[in-house]
Amino acid sequence: MEADVGFILNTMRDPAGIPAPPWLFQVLMVLTWVAHIAFVLVTLGAAALSIVAFYLRHHHPHWQQLSIAMTKGAKIGVSLLIVLGVAPLLFTQVIYDPQWYTASVLSARWLIIFIFTLIIGYCSWFVFYYSNKPEAQTRLGLFALLGLGLFLLDGLIMHVLAYQSLQPDQWMNWYAPNGQVDTRGASLHAIQWSRFLFIISLSAPALALYLLAYADYYSRRSDRPKDYRDFVRQLGRRIGKVGCLISLPLLFWWLLDLPGHLSTSAHTPGWLLAGALIILAIQIDRLGSLPGRGYLLLFSGLIPLGLMALWREVIRVHAMKPFGYDIHDYTVHADLPSTILFFLTLLGIGGIFGGFLVLLLYRAGQVEGKYQADRTIARLGTLSVVVLGLWITVFFVYGFSIWVRHAIGF
Amino acid sequence: MDMLGMYPTFYVPEIGSAWVMGIIGTIHVVASHTSVGAAFLFALLATKAYRESRPELMDYVKRYGKVLLVFSYIIGSVTGVGIWYAITIASPRGTAGLIHNFVWVWAAEWVYFTVEVIGVYALVYLIEKVDRLTHLKLTWAFALASWATMLLIVGILSFMMWPGNDSWYLTGSTNDAFYNINFFAHLGVRTGSMLVMAVIVGLMIAGSMREKSPALRIEAVRTIVPMGILGGALAVLMFFYYLETLPYNAKVMLHSHLLPRYAAGMVLVVTITFIYFLAAWAKPLFLRNWITVPLFLFVAIIGVWPEERTRESMRKPYVAGQYIYGNQTIARDVPGKGILSEIEHISKHGILGIHPFIPETLRTVSEENRREVGELLAKISCGNCHSLEPGSPLRNLPDKFHGSTDVELIAAFINGPLKNGSVPYMPRIDLPEQETYAIATFIASQNLGERNRPSMPVDTTQSGATGEQ
Numbered sequence: 001m002e003a004d005v006g007f008i009l010n011t012m013r014d015p016a017g018i019p020a021p022p023w024l025f026q027v028l029m030v031l032t033w034v035a036h037i038a039f040v041l042v043t044l045g046a047a048a049l050s051i052v053a054f055y056l057r058h059h060h061p062h063w064q065q066l067s068i069a070m071t072k073g074a075k076i077g078v079s080l081l082i083v084l085g086v087a088p089l090l091f092t093q094v095i096y097d098p099q100w101y102t103a104s105v106l107s108a109r110w111l112i113i114f115i116f117t118l119i120i121g122y123c124s125w126f127v128f129y130y131s132n133k134p135e136a137q138t139r140l141g142l143f144a145l146l147g148l149g150l151f152l153l154d155g156l157i158m159h160v161l162a163y164q165s166l167q168p169d170q171w172m173n174w175y176a177p178n179g180q181v182d183t184r185g186a187s188l189h190a191i192q193w194s195r196f197l198f199i200i201s202l203s204a205p206a207l208a209l210y211l212l213a214y215a216d217y218y219s220r221r222s223d224r225p226k227d228y229r230d231f232v233r234q235l236g237r238r239i240g241k242v243g244c245l246i247s248l249p250l251l252f253w254w255l256l257d258l259p260g261h262l263s264t265s266a267h268t269p270g271w272l273l274a275g276a277l278i279i280l281a282i283q284i285d286r287l288g289s290l291p292g293r294g295y296l297l298l299f300s301g302l303i304p305l306g307l308m309a310l311w312r313e314v315i316r317v318h319a320m321k322p323f324g325y326d327i328h329d330y331t332v333h334a335d336l337p338s339t340i341l342f343f344l345t346l347l348g349i350g351g352i353f354g355g356f357l358v359l360l361l362y363r364a365g366q367v368e369g370k371y372q373a374d375r376t377i378a379r380l381g382t383l384s385v386v387v388l389g390l391w392i393t394v395f396f397v398y399g400f401s402i403w404v405r406h407a408i409g410f
Numbered sequence: 411m412d413m414l415g416m417y418p419t420f421y422v423p424e425i426g427s428a429w430v431m432g433i434i435g436t437i438h439v440v441a442s443h444t445s446v447g448a449a450f451l452f453a454l455l456a457t458k459a460y461r462e463s464r465p466e467l468m469d470y471v472k473r474y475g476k477v478l479l480v481f482s483y484i485i486g487s488v489t490g491v492g493i494w495y496a497i498t499i500a501s502p503r504g505t506a507g508l509i510h511n512f513v514w515v516w517a518a519e520w521v522y523f524t525v526e527v528i529g530v531y532a533l534v535y536l537i538e539k540v541d542r543l544t545h546l547k548l549t550w551a552f553a554l555a556s557w558a559t560m561l562l563i564v565g566i567l568s569f570m571m572w573p574g575n576d577s578w579y580l581t582g583s584t585n586d587a588f589y590n591i592n593f594f595a596h597l598g599v600r601t602g603s604m605l606v607m608a609v610i611v612g613l614m615i616a617g618s619m620r621e622k623s624p625a626l627r628i629e630a631v632r633t634i635v636p637m638g639i640l641g642g643a644l645a646v647l648m649f650f651y652y653l654e655t656l657p658y659n660a661k662v663m664l665h666s667h668l669l670p671r672y673a674a675g676m677v678l679v680v681t682i683t684f685i686y687f688l689a690a691w692a693k694p695l696f697l698r699n700w701i702t703v704p705l706f707l708f709v710a711i712i713g714v715w716p717e718e719r720t721r722e723s724m725r726k727p728y729v730a731g732q733y734i735y736g737n738q739t740i741a742r743d744v745p746g747k748g749i750l751s752e753i754e755h756i757s758k759h760g761i762l763g764i765h766p767f768i769p770e771t772l773r774t775v776s777e778e779n780r781r782e783v784g785e786l787l788a789k790i791s792c793g794n795c796h797s798l799e800p801g802s803p804l805r806n807l808p809d810k811f812h813g814s815t816d817v818e819l820i821a822a823f824i825n826g827p828l829k830n831g832s833v834p835y836m837p838r839i840d841l842p843e844q845e846t847y848a849i850a851t852f853i854a855s856q857n858l859g860e861r862n863r864p865s866m867p868v869d870t871t872q873s874g875a876t877g878e879q
Contacts (some may be wrong), residue, residue, distance in 0.1 A: 008766040012415040014503075015740065015749045016510040019584065025513075045676050076531060082487050083527045086520050093509045100418050101502035106806045108420035108499035111648045112430060115492035122484045172767065175418045177770040181786050183421040183793075185499065208488075333747055338514035338584035345518040349558075353551055357532050360548070371536075374542040381547035388554035402589040403673060 005168050006323035012098035017331035020339050022095050026313065026327060027271040029091035033304065034309045036084040037199070041305075043077030044200065045207025046070040051144045054132060062231045063132055065224075069214070070123075071132045071144070078122055078151070091316060095327040096151070096316070099165035106164060106174050107157075108185025114157045119152030152200070159196045160188045162312075166319045167401075196256040198250035199308070201307075203278070205242025209301040211236030216294035220366050229291075237288030246280035248274060258315070266318040269311035317328060348387050356380035416738055417502040418767045419786075421793045426800040427500035432722060434496050436715045438489035440607060442559075443600065445482030446616040447528075447608025447641070448474060449549075451634050452533065456549040457635060458544050467538050469622065470630040474615045475534035481611075483530055487523075492826055501794060503738040504729035511587055511731075511747075512566050519562040521554050529555060543677045557601075564600055568593045571725055572732045579733070582746025587731065592655035593689060598648025604639025606683060609634050610706050613690055617697040624695055631694035638687050646680060657732065659834040660724035668723060672716040679713035726795055727837035731752050734839040736794035757840035761787055775844040783845075784852025791839055791849070808856040815857045820850035 015113035016024065050070035057064040093100050104111055131140045164174075167190060174189040175182065215233040218224035255270045283300065287293040320326070359380065364371040373381065420427055452471050459467040476847070497505045509516070528550040536545055560566050565588035574591025612634045616627050656664070686705055690697055733742050733749065740752045756764060762773050762783070772783050788798055792807055800808040811820050824839065824846045831838025841849075 008415075011413055012417065012766070014506040014510040015415070016507060016744070016747045018510060019514060042557055069775070079483060079487065079522075079527050082491065083520075083524050086491065086523065087517065090509070090513065090516055090520065093506070094513050097506045097509070098415070101498060101506060104418045104495070104498050105418045105502055108427075111499055112434075112492075113497045115434065115488060115495060118487060118488050122488065123480075126480055126484070171418070172769075175767055176769040179771040181767075181772070183419050183786075183789055185420045203432075331748070333582055335514070335582075335584045337513070338588075342514040342517045342521075345521045349525060349555065350521045352866075353555060354521075354528065356551070357525060357528045360536070360540065360544065361528070361532050364536055370538070371540045371839075373541055378544060381544050382553070382795060384551040385547055385554070388551055388558070388712075392554060392558060392561070399589040399593070402585050403591075403594065404591070406577055406586070406591065409575070 008323050009098050009168055009283060009320075009323050010329070012102070013330060015099055018094055019333060019335035021332060024090045025094045029088050030309045030313050032084065032087035032091065033312070034305050036081060036088055037309070038206065038302070038305055039077050039081035040155070041199075041203040041206035042166070042210045043074050043081055044148070044155075045203035046077060046130070046210065047074040047144070047148045047151065048203070049207055049211075050074060050128075050132070051148065054136075054141050054144065055138070057134070058137040062228050065228060066232060066235075068132055071129050073210070075125060075129050078125065079152045082118075095330060096327075099168065099320075102168070102171055103161045103164035105185060107160060107188055110157050110160070110185070110188055114154050117150045118154050121147045121154070122140060124150070131350040140220050154192070155200065156196060157188070160191055160200070163190050163192050163195070166316060168323060173275040187327075192254075192257060194250065194254040197277065198247060198254045201243070201247040202304070202308075204246060205240050205284070205304075206301060207278060208230055208236045208238075208240030208243055209289075209298045211239065212284075212288055213294035216292060217366065219291065223368065223370055233289060233291070233294075237284055240284035240288060241281055244277050244284070245407065248277055251277065259319070261322065262315070262318045266314055269307050269314050272305040273304055273311060276307055280304060347390060347393070352380065352387050353384040356384045412764065413766050414755065414757070414764045415503070416765045416767065416790075419789050419793060420499045421789045421798075424797055424799055424804070426795070427496070428722065429804055431493065431496040432715070432719055434489050434492040435718045435722075436710065438486060438493050439714050439718060440710045440787050441482045441486035441489060443604040444607045444611050445478055445486055446556040446560050447604035447606070448478050448482070448611065449553040450605065451608050451612055451637060453549045453553040454637065455630065455633055456546050457800060460546045464629070465538070465542070466626050467629060467633075468625070470615065470619065470626060472534060472537045473619060474612060475530070475537075477532060477611070477615060479530060487527065490523075501729045501734075501736060501738065502708075503740075504734045504736070507730045507734050508510040508566060508570070511584060514583065515562055515566060515588060516801060519559055522559045522562065526552070526555050526559060528634060548586070557870070560600060560604070561597065564597045565589065565593055567721075568596045570728075570730050571596075571660065571721070572728070574657075578731065578746065579742075579744050580746050582744065592652060595648050595652035595655050599645050599652055602641040602645025602648060605637050605704075606645065607709065609638030609641070609687065610683070610702065610709060612638075612701055613686075613697055614702045614706065615697040616694065617702055627697075628694045631690055631697065635687050635691040639684070642680065642684060642687070643782045643789070658723065659726070659728075663724050663726060663835040665721070666727045668716075671852045672720060675712040675716060679709055683709060684788035726835045729794075734834065737791045737837055737839075738794075739837065742835065745804050752837055753840060757842075760842040760845045762845060765790065775848050780848050780851050781855050784855075787841075787845055787849050788852050790839075791841075798853075798856060800859075807853055810858065812852060813857045815854045817847065817854045821846050824849060 022082070047129070050067045050073075053063040053067035053070060057067055089100075124143045128140060128144040128147060131143070164170075170190070170213075174187070198264070211232050215229040215236065218229060251270065251274055255267060255274075258267065259272075280300065280303075283297060288295060360377055363374075363377065422430055452475065455467050455471050458473075458853070459465055484721045494505075508690070532548055533545075533552050537547065540548075568590050569578075569587045571592055572590065573587055575586075576592075577583075578586035613631065616631050619627055653661075653664070683705070686701070728736075728741065729736050733740060733744055735741050739756065740749060742751050743749060752764075762768055768786070772779055772786060775783050783796070788807065792798070795805060796810070797804040797806045798808070799806060800813065811823070814820060824841070825843075828836060828839045829841075831840075
């Protein structure tokens with residue numbers, strides 16, 4: 001391993017190659033990570049606010065209402081961040097398999113701990129969710145604190161795996177310190193606190209944007225009266241400004257913390273990210289208190305997240321360059337049918353059925369009482385069932401023809 | 411000398427990494443199958459409620475859905491990722507092989523998984539919140555999407571057993587890998603089982619709704635129980651078909667080791683579940699959770715756990731497509747993908763020569779480091795399927811050699827059946843003599859016990875197994 005890390009890194013690539021051009025996986029990896037981290041940050045922010053609001057609930061009824069809303073938001077957020085985390089991890093394993101698998105094996109026990117702490121943390125959050133009522137006892141907040149603490153621990157574990165995967169020249173030292181092999185996978189070997197804390201700190205601006213959009217979303221509901229929505233909006237504005245101010249120094253720390261051998265171009269997205277955060281803070285300050293701007297601000301939050309996702313990848317590309325690891329060298333064995341399967345599923349099922357669900361939830365949540373689907377929603381619902389039925393039919397007909405071809409040895 | 415793309419080794423004393431995988435896998439199968447099966451029960455009940463204008467049936471769906479959210483969608487989704495992590499650390503190369511063959515299939519499953527998670531919230535929270543026809547469409551779409559996740563994963567799981575013909579080896583096409591010989595049989599078993607598990611949980615929900623009207627409970631139970639019986643019948647039927655689609659090594663393993671241990675339990679699970687379903691149908695109001703909850707655990711522990719262990723064990727020595735061994739070695743050529751067998755290369759250079767993660771101090775065997783080298787080689791070559799501590803539960807190697815401390819005897823097995831690959835369910839491990847004796851020395855020393863190690867009376871000098879060769 002010591003002899004030629006780069007050669008071995010390339011040897012560890014899966015010999016089956018990949019079924020489409022590497023850039024495609026790289027693009028999908030970055031894009032899906034944006035969706036994942038957006039939900040991570042909003043969820044952490046909502047969870048933290050729900051706890052704070054829970055302990056402040058006796059000061060004003062708005063805190064109670066907000067705590068319940070944020071608890072529910074965090075509950076749904078965890079489900080979505082888990083499922084949205086699958087895709088970037090999948091695409092990472094396609095083009096950076098040696099890095100991901102080695103980093104995972106070297107801290108294998110922590111990977112298992114991740115699973116069980118996530119389950120315990122989520123169950124704990126559910127206990128808090130079910131018990132977060134006006135008459136709830138203060139000590140029930142401990143369930144929320146436990147949940148949030150475990151979510152942060154899980155975030156740290158994922159950070160460590162990502163960071164360890166950037167340091168192939170250290171792997172052997174971690175696996176066999178002083179020549180003594182350690183197969184327990186019991187340690188977290190490398191943490192870059194600047195990177196971890198910066199990313200976590202973004203949960204404050206993310207929460208702020210969520211609150212601003214939340215205040216706009218419920219503008220038609222009488223059970224979320226204007227004074228409550230104004231309270232939420234002002235709170236969001238304050239958290240947004242303070243959050244950006246906290247995130248910026250952490251971002252500069254991360255920039256300074258990057259290894260010296262990385263070229264200037266590796267730093268560029270980081271500086272752009274700093275600029276985007278400053279602009280975001282100004283926009284939150286300017287527009288945050290105005291009703292009707294919440295969605296605009298929420299979607300503008302995707303710009304810094306996109307830059308951060310891009311920056312992570314630029315850092316990885318630069319970190320791998322000295323080892324001669326370039327994803328574009330990966331052997332490609334193009335597999336058109338399965339590529340088509342994915343993109344048609346993404347468009348047909350994700351687009352139509354996913355669109356139906358999101359639109360239905362969005363509109364139903366805006367009205368009090370029963371929601372009667374309009375024509376668009378009704379058609380989308382019918383189309384969802386038809387498309388799913390069609391997908392399953394094609395799946396079986398196509399599969400059966402291949403299966404028969406195998407059976408008759410043709 | 412050319413290195414091979416091996417990864418570091420993760421080893422869990424006593425139970426190996428296989429049991430970690432099995433435990434997480436069992437929890438996941440129970441949770442995920444229940445949720446997919448429940449989606450169809452919901453669709454059935456929602457259709458009945460809509461057609462017969464019986465909105466009270468949706469109370470039952472709502473109660474069940476809330477339980478499902480907590481039970482299946484928290485535990486199911488997290489353990490789904492958990493299985494992935496567990497196989498990653500237990501068999502990184504096997505996992506990489508699957509990912510690189512099926513990435514787009516997994517990505518398509520991810521699309522379904524995402525809409526499923528959004529869908530379950532919509533399904534539960536929009537009951538009586540949106541008009542009934544829209545909700546009915548949502549319920550059916552959700553059921554179909556849930557089943558689609560199963561359709562996609564079963565193809566990959568079936569390929570892990572084997573493709574069943576030469577097509578995939580020659581073409582490398584995902585189509586040929588996915589629609590393999592035991593795909594449909596495997597799908598039938600899982601589809602049937604999911605209904606059985608969902609009905610058992612459904613009976614728990616009915617049993618906990620004693621404040622509701624007897625008519626509602628009777629209606630709900632009598633609607634879902636036939637689905638459970640039909641599902642069970644399908645699962646049993648397809649299981650026998652599934653057995654016919656297995657490769658030779660799996661059948662040997664099944665008949666020699668697995669059926670003698672698990673068959674009685676499986677028959678018991680089927681029989682008791684069937685009787686309970688009949689009793690529930692006949693007397694729905696007498697449902698009691700002190701019976702249903704233990705039944706659910708009984709099915710999970712005596713039914714699902716052995717099923718998962720059996721499927722894992724039958725695949726051996728392979729972990730994917732009969733081309734990657736559990737010990738990370740590529741066992742055969744796959745011309746369609748340009749993959750070459752590594753067995754001859756290892757035979758020629760040994761693991762010590764080709765494995766990137768061997769400390770330099772252990773690359774050459776000496777009298778001083780023989781046991782240490784043997785331990786590392788045993789973990790690399792055997793640790794995926796065997797624990798290395800005497801008396802431990804995962805097919806432990808010291809006991810497999812009947813506690814022998816005879817290095818020659820142990821080495822003879824490695825140099826005989828293992829070297830020639832003549833045990834159907836074990837990998838062909840053809841190592842240079844010094845590595846064989848290092849492993850044999852380690853196993854013998856394990857049988858001698860910890861307290862004997864400092865003055866280990868193991869004589870390997872007569873075997874010619876000195877480090878200088």
